[in-house]
Amino acid sequence: MTIPALGDLNLYAALPAIFLALFTTFLLIIDLFIASEHKNNTAYLALGALGIAFIWNLLTFNNNTTAFLGMFVADSFSGFLNMVVLIGAMLTILLSMDYLRRMGIEHGEYYSMVLFSTAGMMFMGSANNLIVIFIALELLSIPLYVMAAIRHQDVKSEESGIKYFILGAFASAFFVYGAALIYGATGTTNLPAIFTAVGDIVNTGSDSIFYLVAGAALIIVALGFKVAVVPFHMWTPDVYEGAPTPVTAFMSVGAKAGGFAALLRVMVVALPSLTVNSSDAAAVWQLTIAVIAALTMILGNIVAISQTNIKRMLAYSSIAHAGYILMAVAAAGSAGVGDASTRGMLVYLLAYTFTNLGAFAVVITLEKEDGSGTAIEDFVGLGKSRPFLAAMMAFFMLSLTGVPATAGFIGKFLVFGASVEAGLIWLAVIGVLTSVFSAYYYVRIIVNMYLRDTDKPAEVVGETPFVKYATYISFTAVLVLGLFPALALNLLGGAQITLASLF
Amino acid sequence: MESLSLTTITLFLPMVGLTILLFLNEEKQKGAIQWTAFGFTIVTFVASVIMLFGFDSSNPNLQMVQRNDWLPSLGISYYVGVDGISMLMVLLTTIIMPIAVLSSFTTHIFEERGRIKLYYMFMLLLEWAMIGVFVVQDLIIFYIFWEITLVPMYFLVGIWGGEQRVYAAVKFFLYTMAGSILMLIAILYVGGNAGTFALPEILAKLQSGEVSFLFDGVFSTQSFLFLGFLIAFAIKVPVFPLHSWLPDAHVQAPTAGSVILAGVLLKMGTYGMIRFNLTMFPEATVAWAPFVAALGVIGIIYGAWVSFAQTDMKKLVAYSSVSHLGFVVLGIFSLTPQGIQGATLQMINHGISTGGLFLIVGMLYERRHTKLMAAYGGIWKAMPLLGGISLIVSLSSMGLPGLNGFVGEFTILLGALGSDVLGIFFALFATTGVIMAAVYMLYMFQKVFMGELDKEENKNLPQLAWQEVAVFVPLLILIFWIGLQPTGWFNVMATTTEQLVANMTPYIAPLVAIAP
Structure with missing residues (x-):
């Protein structure tokens, strides 16, 4: 075996992610020299690093190159995805700074964890090889386990961390098993090479198809766990409720973006032609994913209706949204719809990141030191006491519902469009019907804020500058994306992860 | 930069008023808030009358058209214009709105509920969205305006309504949203097949046979599309048996809300039937x-x-x-x-x-x-x-x-x-x-x-x-x-x-x- 020269690795393509990972290692050391009352400096450094990575990523947006001998690919898909996760991470840090101090759980390592996890998400979006996906998955997940349990004085937070860790470990195992089966059938872990091998297997009618189908199923299980789709969602409400709120916010957008990126890439690059008969129009996994998406939308939205705690409600809402995004993956199973569904998924993720982080920012504003203040009842009268804050929250809720002129609508519109294009009209119908269910519980927040009278309006305890910035940024982004979606779509250009962009 | 058509000006006048309202002080400038709102509904009315004078009734096609790209990659554009039917609907809106605003001057709802500024802002937002529904010629933008009308009406009923206002407001919101969202699927299907969401272009393609929606009986593709639109409109009208939200909303709405609801909002449904069902x-x-x-x-x-x-x-x-x-x-x-x-x-x-x-x-x-x-x-x-x-x-x-x-x-x-x-x-x-x-x-x-x-x-x-x-x-x-x-x-x-x-x-x- 020859060792490739450094030049052949073409590290340049992966530099934003490598930079972030390396910087984080240094940040761990630098943090030792920052006094505990000045931990904000660590946060500033982390923000700076994310900012640099963000700009760097924009500069190298449409490179379409590979690194690490084809194991890592930088195309407009990964470029856009990096943008989403970097924005998510920056907003998370803004949300965390004052919150951690207020709750008495400020640790310098926290920020390094956020960065490590973000680097994992970036690798995940670019991974072009099952092994790299696995490593990225672990890099993404392990910091999140720690972050969920960082409020270790609180038994709920501990439970959250342990639960997430144990179930996450199972999911990783499933992934490895799936990857092994696919490797056994095709003899490679490289996604484009798997694609070629799958073509041969399907055409020759070889029995290896069973290993492929089983492998694909196991990978769907593993990544389905990460992005919390039914029936692999059981951990979500407990973990989301127990984890510190900014961590919940980060998990709900970042981990989801990473998981979906890997899922879409595996399905679209490696397995699009996995059919039982070579004449079938749609891939064999399409129906499975479509059914999972439908179940996820139905269960997520219906259970969310009965929640009384806003963090749990947003947890179920995030399950429901995973269902909508999964619609895009299902649509990608039909030939020729890959581009539309990629576009739909990316824009949906961007819209959801801003909207959900904005909503969590408002939740953080209301959350008290003892952890109370997160009941849906606690929003009563917010419209009177803080009209502008309430207006922004109302806007986030409408965006989550998918009301036009918000970012959420654009996302839903593209995803439904892709699904109709793929001929999955029944799925689109379930999507819109469940959107109506979802209106019920999102609108209930608005009802509480504006329509219900109370003598003692909602108290706002955590409206610190950084949280405010995060809320304003999210609000502006949701509004601008809703009114001028062309901005995001132009950036996306012809984002595609079809084979053409990989060679 | 293309010059603005009169349609666009009329459409966005209420938004100008809304922006001005944003900067007025609720406590100190109550009179100014009322009169600004009223003034802008009157100005909008005048603009629509000017439109009527510029309208050539011997021409059956769209007039005072303006078109700008919104999402060119998907064939969605800001496309406005009026024909005879839209012209009359715009006039109806601009006549009813000043009346509704003026009638709010003398009510006592603000003594108890307050938030007079928000109230007039919602009125102007509603006027903007309703005119939008009547003038846009792009299916997606139409859908956007159609859904936006829900939001101010929901708040008008929910904040300034009667005893059961919350129930009525939520029922109104869910009922109408349930109907219109099926229309979205139909719109996506139509636009996806036609490659554009601009209604005149879709109609031209249908006429030339470039696009067609299969019709081979009462239950066929075209019928389902027809029903997708029809159900949304029928709920809005409301057509029996989809009317049960209406009495609740009307009874609970403040007077001006009822006037607008009956005067204009319901007409969006019947207008939609003429504009979309009959043509496509x-x-x-x-x-x-x-x-x-x-x-x-x-x-x-x-x-x-x-x-x-x-x-x-x-x-x-x-x-x-x-x-x-x-x-x-x-x-x-x-x-x-x-x-x-x-x-x-x-x-x-x-x-x-x-x-x-x-x-x-x-x-x-x-x-x-x-x-x-x-x-x-x-x-x-x-x-x-x-x-x-x-x-x-x-x-x-x-x-x-x-x-x-x-x-x-x-x-x-x-x-x-x-x-x-x-x-x-x-x-x-x-x-x-x-x-x-x-x-x-x-x-x-x-x-x-x-x-x-x-x-x-x-x-x-x-x-x-x-x-x-x-x-x-x-x-x-x-x-x-x-x-x-x-x-x-x-x-x-x-x-x-x-x-x-x-x-x-x-x-x-x-x-x-x-x-x-």
Whole structure:
């Protein structure tokens, strides 16, 4: 075996992610020299690093190159995805700074964890090889386990961390098993090479198809766990409720973006032609994913209706949204719809990141030191006491519902469009019907804020500058994306992860 | 940069007003807030009148068109323009809005609920969205405006409404959203197949046969698309049996909210049927017309019947809306030029007379804090001016010849009789609705205004303030104008409706051929 020269690795393509990972290692050391009352400096450094990575990523947006001998690919898909996760991470840090101090759980390592996890998400979006996906998955997940349990004085937070860790470990195992089966059938872990091998297997009618189908199923299980789709969602409400709120916010957008990126890439690059008969129009996994998406939308939205705690409600809402995004993956199973569904998924993720982080920012504003203040009842009268804050929250809720002129609508519109294009009209119908269910519980927040009278309006305890910035940024982004979606779509250009962009 | 068309200017004037309101102080500048809002509804009205003068009624096509890219990669554009029917709907909106705003000056809702600035901001937002619905020619942007109208109305009912306002507001929101979201699927399907969401381009492609929606029976692709649009519109109208949200919303809404709801919002549904169902899905329209028209006739009779049983004035007027809009639906699905013209005129008539009735009920409620008819009696003696106005408005609502309601209903019945797709029974049953309307309207008038002034509380009711009189002036002018000189109104939309029906004739003709 020859060792490739450094030049052949073409590290340049992966530099934003490598930079972030390396910087984080240094940040761990630098943090030792920052006094505990000045931990904000660590946060500033982390923000700076994310900012640099963000700009760097924009500069190298449409490179379409590979690194690490084809194991890592930088195309407009990964470029856009990096943008989403970097924005998510920056907003998370803004949300965390004052919150951690207020709750008495400020640790310098926290920020390094956020960065490590973000680097994992970036690798995940670019991974072009099952092994790299696995490593990225672990890099993404392990910091999140720690972050969920960082409020270790609180038994709920501990439970959250342990639960997430144990179930996450199972999911990783499933992934490895799936990857092994696919490797056994095709003899490679490289996604484009798997694609070629799958073509041969399907055409020759070889029995290896069973290993492929089983492998694909196991990978769907593993990544389905990460992005919390039914029936692999059981951990979500407990973990989301127990984890510190900014961590919940980060998990709900970042981990989801990473998981979906890997899922879409595996399905679209490696397995699009996995059919039982070579004449079938749609891939064999399409129906499975479509059914999972439908179940996820139905269960997520219906259970969310009965929640009384806003963090749990947003947890179920995030399950429901995973269902909508999964619609895009299902649509990608039909030939020729890959581009539309990629576009739909990316824009949906961007819209959801801003909207959900904005909503969590408002939740953080209301959350008290003892952890109370997160009941849906606690929003009563917010419209009177803080009209502008309430207006922004109302806007986030409408965006989550998918009301036009918000970012959420654009996302839903593209995803439904892709699904109709793929001929999955029944799925689109379930999507819109469940959107109506979802209106019920999102609108209930608005009802509480504006329509219900109370003598003692909602108290706002955590409206610190950084949280405010995060809320304003999210609000502006949701509004601008809703009114001028062309901005995001132009950036996306012809984002595609079809084979053409990989060679 | 393309220059702005008059349509765009009219559309965005309310938004300018809304922006100015943002910077006014709620506590100190109450008067300024009211007058700014009122001023901008008047300016918008003036702009729409200028549009009318620039409108060439001999041209059936879109006029004062403007088009800019919004999402070019998906074929979505900001595309506005008016034809005869939209022109009249825009006018209706800009006439009703100043009346609704002015009527809010004298209400007492702000004493208890406050937030006067938010209220007027929602009014202007609503005007913007409603004009948007009537002028946009792109399916997606239409859908966007259509859904946006929900938000301000939801808040108007939910914040400034009656006792059960939260229930009514949520019901209104969910009910209408459930309907319209199915329309989104239909829109996506149509736009995805046509490669563009611009209605004129889609129609051109349908005409040339470049795109077609399969029709091979009552349950085919085209029928499902037709129903996707129709259900959304039918809920908005509302067509029996999808009307159950309407009485709740009307009863709980503040007076101005009811006026707008009855005056304009419901018309979005009937307008949508004309604009989208009849044009894009002609075969399905012809096939389903008897069914939809039958629902319209059931609505006429059912609405009238239920109105008669009410003890609450506002509920009575709300159910009478179901009845009146049944006429409009019947007119549209007669698929004749007369029927559609009568329906369009009746939309305006209903906006005027029902809007007027809601204003009257609102004024009585302001004075007596009850909407029950039993609490009144002999009010003519206490408030002769209101009594006189109410008589005219009630007569207009029941369709007395010489007033506006008659012209609309008469034309619709003519259209229904001359229709090739509907039988004679439709007109026959619909006519009974006219009689029943007279019964319940006169019953209400007699209970409230006639008889002895026997209740002590009613003896010293304050007379109408000047603002209250002012809101009726334009309504009364229109009642007589349309009633006595309707020709001008028909002229505006004549060519548009004729072209619309001409495009459908090929699909109606086979029916005529096989008819005995």
